[in-house]
Amino acid sequence: MSNTTLEDNLQSLPQYLKDLVAEMDMDGDAQTKIQIIQGNKGFPVALLSFGNGTVHSNSLVDPWLEAEVWAETLEYKNIRLHFIYGCGLGYPLLEYAKRKKPYTETIIFERNINLFYAMLSCMDVRSLLNDPTIHFLVGDQQQMISQFSTFMNGELLLISTMLSSSFTWLAHRIEKQTYMQIHEWIWNLLALFSVNIGNTVHDTLVGLYNTLDNAGKIIESPALSSLRNAFAGKPAFIVSNGPSLDKNADRLVNAVGKSLIITAESALLPCLRRNIQPDAVCVLERSSNSYHLLFEREKLPTDLVLVGLSLIDPRIPQSIDCPWIPVFRRGEHSAQWVREAIMEDKAELLGGATSAHLAFEFALWVGADPIIFVGQDLAFGHDNATHSKLSIYAEDDTSTWTQYLYTQPSFFVPGVDGQPVLTSKTWFDFKTWFENQIRLYPSRTFIDATEGGALIQGTRLVSLQEAIEAYCKTPLEQTLAQYVQSIADDKVKHFTKEKYETLLQRLRQVRDNMVHLSIIADKDIQNCRLIERACHLHAKYPETEIPAFITDLVIQNISAHQKYTDDTYISTFVQHVVFAFHKQINDLGEIDTVERIRDVTQLHLNMIMYIKRIFELVTEQFIAVEERLTERYFSEHEHK
Incomplete structure (x- = not known):
């Protein structure tokens, strides 16, 4: 007998989850570890093996009421990014989705793929699967980390300053330690990304x-x-x-x-x-x-x-x-x-x-x-030695670098000998990088x-x-x-005229794109001025309403930065400005008053003016680069 609920849900899965479900052993643990039973009101509840006994995924009395109570405890306003640990057979997620703000990106982690499959089998969660702001990460710790890495980009980092995390009650009871390890890994990853946003x-x-x-x-x-x-x-x-x-x-x-x-x-x-x-x-x-x-x-x-x-x-x-x-x-x-x-x-x-x-x-x-x-070592040695x-x-x-290490925030971490050792924030970030890479190569x-220093997770001590x-x-x-x-080539490779001309062509393309974006920035600046004028008129005549087209401009400004960061060759010059201003924009919270419209518009205006000025200065540098490259090329080849 076909299961239309499962079939409909499977159709809505993103490809990476379709592949994960397809690899499940349907004759093995999935059938023995998860059993779907009916609660008092006929609603499905999962029965999971836990320790020497079993545990219910949800209330047998009323799983919907239980989910409502849970969902009411969460923060929604001003949350731009929400991590939820555990799917809870879908009840808490569906209640959460009724209340979440449209601007909140949500990432749901589920350690038990069998429970996730059980949810797909008995709960219609297409509204979650088809919501572009809701993402499921499923599988063991390494699988979820790998899946999360595909979501880790600049846009996610932009909204991570307004982040909330929640456990469904089942996840908190039986998988808390696993989820806390993932949570720690994510925070360390966000910290690494934040300190590597970009050079000057x-x-x-x-x-x-x-x-x-x-x-x-x-x-x-x-x-x-x-x-x-x-x-x-x-x-x-x-x-x-x-x-x-x-x-x-x-x-x-x-x-x-x-x-x-x-x-x-x-x-x-x-x-x-x-x-x-x-x-x-x-x-x-x-x-x-x-x-x-x-x-x-x-x-x-x-x-x-x-x-x-x-x-x-x-x-x-x-x-x-x-x-x-x-x-x-x-x-x-x-x-x-x-x-x-x-x-x-x-x-x-x-x-x-x-x-x-x-x-x-x-x-x-x-x-x-x-x-x-x-x-x-990645930690201070005897007498606070650093090297x-x-x-x-x-x-x-x-000694400048050494003095910098001494001024960094310091704290204790486990050492290779089992005793705590003092490390710095910078060294801790370096250690985290090693640990993240080690996880990617289990073989x-x-x-x-x-024989000293901080313990690097994933290494064997010898x-x-x-x-x-x-x-x-x-x-x-x-x-x-x-x-x-x-492996050196028999024929020595040279910087040929063809490569030189290709290099110049690419340089001019990047430069011309910056010139084009500078012109677009003028239009964005004009829109910000228009919004400011509307806010000024409203302050003077409070009985009037903000025109709809002004509201539309405010909404457009939310994603205005994307046009300046879509081109990766160019975004590297302005991404630090975008991140700095978006931290301030996120701190303002939900834009629900005229005063906040005015404040966020001022931030957008300043950001775009900075971006435009950077484009103008870098364009001048690219002109100088072209002259320098041409001079060097012909100087090196005029006698060949």
């Missing part, structure tokens, strides 16, 4: 200038894609310069040639000064500090490989005698159009926030397993051989000596430098 316009332009100056070297260098899984199953040590590095780094000598040793930028000197030859050093920053503090001072081994972002100081790849693996960072939209113009290779890495993050991700990229952390005594951060003229082995003895028994067939040399 100046920093973004520095990165763009550097990438363009590096274009020739990027084209000539080995492509990142050519190293995919090149060292599959081989051990890799990710060496950072935490204070624990001083007590066990000497043991790394025994791993040379038998593993990949990839150092963070500031950990290179502590290794070289101990006669430890790393395979690669990773560089992330666009500023000149990296060049002046390391590459300008030191003569680096020729069999070292530089793994660096495309936007690093051009003097770095120009000053070294070792190969460079240029990495385009995923999400670095200011440089994406450059890569598309000059490269056929589409490979990108996230890059993270530190050179240790880049080293870790590079190890993942080449297929290394296990991946072993060394010197990754290895042999690192550049131990020198007086580089890989991750080992923390730091001493460095034990890790070396277990995984460094035989030499590698070839070193990273040898492998890179072996």
